[in-house]
Amino acid sequence: MNLSIAEENHIKSIYKLQEGDAVVTTNALAYELDTKPASVTDMAKKLKEKKLIEYEKYKGITLSADGRKAALQIVRRHRLWECFLVDKLLFSWEEVHELAEELEHVRSEKLTNRLSEFLGNPVIDPHGDPIPDANGKLVKPRPQTSLDQANAKRLVVTAVTDQSTALLAFLNAKGIKLGTQLEIIAHYEYDNSIEIKVKGQSPITISEQVAKNIMVRPL
């Protein structure tokens, strides 16, 4: 099955939005891909034809088994290139997504597997997301919660769910990265903001929106 770049981007976004079993709506997908709902409908018809998605008019989209397999390959390439850019070319984590968005479309299993080997077969990418192996298998992630829902006081940062440059730049400024240890000082009910103390720094207050996008695990 030979997919175009546009088809690959759609498949990957469906995978991203699907989260388990939920159906993906036309509007959500259009927003994610920065395109228009009408275009998504067009593409849905094509991907259904290719049996990569399940789709009935007005009923939303889910990946078929083949579609999921394809998506995992694209995600694998994307995340491996991100590792390469960060680990080898010394890019910082907020710079790599756009580049990987292009590099992911070079379809060569041999290249992908050699790259993985070269990087030491990493299992998580620079944003804490798991990297599928050559068979599309993901390591089952250690249990983690978003910072706004964490119970424990002392935590370690394991991933970031929003990978926009804006959030990542904010976290850079606050000295927060993967592996950073932090402590919850207070929750403020008024706006659900949280006061935290990053190890070795003075306490700061972060908004609910930021907290929702930081994944943590008890230390």
Next chain:
Amino acid sequence: MNLSIAEENHIKSIYKLQEGDAVVTTNALAYELDTKPASVTDMAKKLKEKKLIEYEKYKGITLSADGRKAALQIVRRHRLWECFLVDKLLFSWEEVHELAEELEHVRSEKLTNRLSEFLGNPVIDPHGDPIPDANGKLVKPRPQTSLDQANAKRLVVTAVTDQSTALLAFLNAKGIKLGTQLEIIAHYEYDNSIEIKVKGQSPITISEQVAKNIMVRPL
């Protein structure tokens, strides 16, 4: 100036076929790009519009100054990726051209320059071709001739001009690579074949076609 992949491929092929100042014909370009003359004419009009080529109906194509600059950037990316694939991912020289053909289209100066640095700023690629620097400057190549025209007896291989998998695989089989030392034993006038002795091997006879595509320098 934002070029599409198709435009970049055309620009690069024009650069390749131009060899100094010769004009490039529609047919030659179509053959090189594995497309049809009519398609080349279409693209020529577009590239002329963008001032990347000089082109008048029936008069052939040459790169403009801007076009040459663009071509050198693409060639730089292509050859750097080839180095990466060979030096870091351990591909062999006949496998890398097609992959680089795709990777070259990821347009990021930062990525290109970081990659170059990571590779130790190489100045020749795995086929012996020079790599333009960030300003598009090429190292002036040390004088070299094709093997069929070499005067000296003892020679060293400096480059390969035909980068088809077929030739490169043939050279692999015969133990010939960049830096290989060889000696000319005899020229056979009948078919212009050449008997050579690769250092440490028994003599072999190669066709004129092969000899024309091996570049050498006196040892």
Next chain:
DNA sequence: TTTATTATTTAGATTTGTCTAAATAATATT
């Protein structure tokens, strides 16, 4: 210098991916 051959361009069509505007379906509100 005619005539034949080859090279190049034009005309018109096709595929892919996208869009806007209008129509229709699904859902929410009164």
Next chain:
DNA sequence: AATATTATTTAGACAAATCTAAATAATAAA
């Protein structure tokens, strides 16, 4: 339940990149 709102699809258009077949220009051969 009727109506308003929102979501989705359809219809029709467009740009990019390509193609085939036909027309024309340039070049080579007779």
